[in-house]
Amino acid sequence: MAHDFTITFRGVRGSIPVPGPSTVKIGGNSSCVQVNALDHTIFLDAGTGIVEAGKQLVKTFIANKEKLKKLRTTILISHTHHDHIMGLPFFTPIFLADASLSIYGPSAYAPIGQPNDMKYVLDMLMDQMFFPVDFEETNAIKHVGTLKPLDQIILASGEEAERVNGAGSAHTSKDKVVVSQYRAYNHPKSGSIIYKLEHAGKTIVYATDIESYAEGDRRLIHFAKGADLLIHDAQYTMEQYTGTGTMTTQGYGHSTPEMACRVAQEAGVKQLALYHHDPNHDDDAIAKKEEGAKKLFANTIAAYEGLTINI
Ligand SMILES: [Zn+2]
Numbered sequence: 001m002a003h004d005f006t007i008t009f010r011g012v013r014g015s016i017p018v019p020g021p022s023t024v025k026i027g028g029n030s031s032c033v034q035v036n037a038l039d040h041t042i043f044l045d046a047g048t049g050i051v052e053a054g055k056q057l058v059k060t061f062i063a064n065k066e067k068l069k070k071l072r073t074t075i076l077i078s079h080t081h082h083d084h085i086m087g088l089p090f091f092t093p094i095f096l097a098d099a100s101l102s103i104y105g106p107s108a109y110a111p112i113g114q115p116n117d118m119k120y121v122l123d124m125l126m127d128q129m130f131f132p133v134d135f136e137e138t139n140a141i142k143h144v145g146t147l148k149p150l151d152q153i154i155l156a157s158g159e160e161a162e163r164v165n166g167a168g169s170a171h172t173s174k175d176k177v178v179v180s181q182y183r184a185y186n187h188p189k190s191g192s193i194i195y196k197l198e199h200a201g202k203t204i205v206y207a208t209d210i211e212s213y214a215e216g217d218r219r220l221i222h223f224a225k226g227a228d229l230l231i232h233d234a235q236y237t238m239e240q241y242t243g244t245g246t247m248t249t250q251g252y253g254h255s256t257p258e259m260a261c262r263v264a265q266e267a268g269v270k271q272l273a274l275y276h277h278d279p280n281h282d283d284d285a286i287a288k289k290e291e292g293a294k295k296l297f298a299n300t301i302a303a304y305e306g307l308t309i310n311i
Pocket residue numbers: 014015031081083084209276
């Protein structure tokens with residue numbers, strides 16, 4: 001049990017949820033990946049995929065309340081575009097007095113006179129103009145942190161997530177999960193945080209909403225060196241990226257499967273999951289994307305909702 005390190009894809013879409021008959025295999029929810037290690041439940045992004053995950057967590061918690069006492073989750077936000085935070089107001093643990101949420105994310109580009117931190121974004125997200133309940137009014141105990149360069153988050157058994165300020169050197173063990181991060185700026189306009197989760201000698205890297213380079217993103221290749229699983233943005237096909245007619249998705253801040261494979265190869269990762277699928281791609285289009293990518297990096301899978309990987 002102590003060495004379990006489990007990843008469950010809850011939402012694999014970019015930009016906007018796309019429910020419907022042509023997306024039933026891959027799923028239509030927006031970005032959210034659940035990671036379980038020790039007694040921690042960690043979410044990478046809070047797109048609409050987090051909604052169903054929240055309901056399941058509350059159900060399990062209520063059934064085991066005597067034993068569990070508290071429902072503890074940690075949410076790591078890559079950046080605050082809608083598709084990565086829109087599920088949070090509907091994440092039922094936030095309304096539970098027995099729940100505690102640690103939410104970490106980037107600093108915000110707030111208007112002059114407003115704090116440029118993560119808390120400001122959450123207050124805006126649940127502002128009365130957009131949602132009936134204010135973030136502050138929700139019942140859960142909430143801790144919100146704005147990540148700075150070299151910050152790490154340590155998750156030890158039975159304890160709340162703890163931020164280590166500017167250290168950048170905490171090491172993993174079987175008793176804790178260590179989260180490292182850096183902010184990549186190849187996503188308009190304010191970049192996206194790339195996360196690395198390490199536990200018991202295993203590593204997961206979450207790299208979404210980044211536009212890689214033809215020769216590979218050197219910083220990411222270095223960061224993801226030898227990872228057991230790399231979850232990488234692969235929104236566009238090369239045709240979309242290089243352009244047909246007058247349309248091109250170059251500069252939109254997303255990668256192609258070819259770019260993801262290049263990083264996977266150069267970083268020597270064990271497995272690659274293509275992620276943040278274009279909402280315009282149906283199940284067949286994504287199957288084709290996966291097939292093409294496997295030729296470049298054999299151990300590739302196109303992430304789909306409900307996919308669970310144990311590393
Ligand atoms: Zn996105």
